[in-house]
Amino acid sequence: MAAKPPEVKTADDKNDTLFIKIDGTHRGYKKEFLSQNIPPMMESILVCPICKGIMNNATVCLGSITCETCATPKGDKSKVTQVVSTVLGLDVKCPLLRQCEWSGKLSATQEHLDKCLLFKLKCPQGCGVIIERSKEANHKTTECVKRKINCKHCKKPFNSEQLDEHLKNCDSQPIKCPDGCGKEVAKKDAATHKNNDCPLADVKCPYDKYGCKLGTIKRKELMAHKTGNVMEHQDYILGSLAKLETENANLKKELTDTKTQLALRITNLEKGVKK
Ligand SMILES: [Zn+2]
Numbered sequence: 001m002a003a004k005p006p007e008v009k010t011a012d013d014k015n016d017t018l019f020i021k022i023d024g025t026h027r028g029y030k031k032e033f034l035s036q037n038i039p040p041m042m043e044s045i046l047v048c049p050i051c052k053g054i055m056n057n058a059t060v061c062l063g064s065i066t067c068e069t070c071a072t073p074k075g076d077k078s079k080v081t082q083v084v085s086t087v088l089g090l091d092v093k094c095p096l097l098r099q100c101e102w103s104g105k106l107s108a109t110q111e112h113l114d115k116c117l118l119f120k121l122k123c124p125q126g127c128g129v130i131i132e133r134s135k136e137a138n139h140k141t142t143e144c145v146k147r148k149i150n151c152k153h154c155k156k157p158f159n160s161e162q163l164d165e166h167l168k169n170c171d172s173q174p175i176k177c178p179d180g181c182g183k184e185v186a187k188k189d190a191a192t193h194k195n196n197d198c199p200l201a202d203v204k205c206p207y208d209k210y211g212c213k214l215g216t217i218k219r220k221e222l223m224a225h226k227t228g229n230v231m232e233h234q235d236y237i238l239g240s241l242a243k244l245e246t247e248n249a250n251l252k253k254e255l256t257d258t259k260t261q262l263a264l265r266i267t268n269l270e271k272g273v274k275k
Pocket residue numbers: 027028048049050051052053055056066067070
């Protein structure tokens with residue numbers, strides 16, 4: 001038993017739906033979507049002898065009437081307006097021949113196909129899916145891999161196919177504090193939290209640069225350290241002050257010496273000029 005070939009899903013083409021195609025050109029209208037059979041006496045007028053379809057833009061050329069695209073390439077052509085308007089006035093049903101209820105005049109079929117809910121089209125967002133027009137809106141907003149979805153963390157829009165990748169890197173997504181305080185912070189705010197708030201982050205005593213030997217301590221224990229070491233911290237400050245005073249005195253002396261030396265050199269220079 002031969003395997004059933006896979007169903008090829010293609011979008012509807014308006015011209016392919018309406019016209020017979022021969023040698024790559026669209027010829028007469030297909031008969032299938034006419035509401036009634038053509039009466040035998042009308043056949044010779046309305047049916048093209050070349051493509052056997054209903055005359056599409058009936059044209060007379062070298063004595064015979066055919067579709068415009070079936071007419072002999074060389075030779076003077078002129079439209080047979082009577083036939084053209086008779087054809088356009090034929091009663092037809094939806095040319096897709098699906099479950100569509102529509103019926104009307106052949107002249108209105110193009111316009112109907114632009115609106116027909118059963119017309120299959122390619123997703124206009126470019127995902128490659130072929131959908132009936134009736135499902136287009138739903139597909140575009142809820143199924144299409146090219147639809148835009150806002151990241152729930154940073155609120156920026158992404159194609160649904162890009163969103164997973166983005167979520168791995170989104171710097172607004174909440175993470176548990178790496179220092180283990182239990183707080184959830186946006187990834188991008190983790191450093192600020194560590195530097196300013198986290199009770200479990202390692203910090204140094206502010207008196208570290210004045211000589212406190214504590215090293216690092218959890219932020220939540222810093223207050224106890226400060227209140228328990230007031231005298232020691234004061235001593236460090238006093239020690240630093242004394243050092244500063246000595247340095248200051250030394251600097252002052254250096255400055256005075258330099259000034260004296262400069263004055264001496266200027267006096268010597270002036271003496272030299274007067275000579
Ligand atoms: Zn024809």
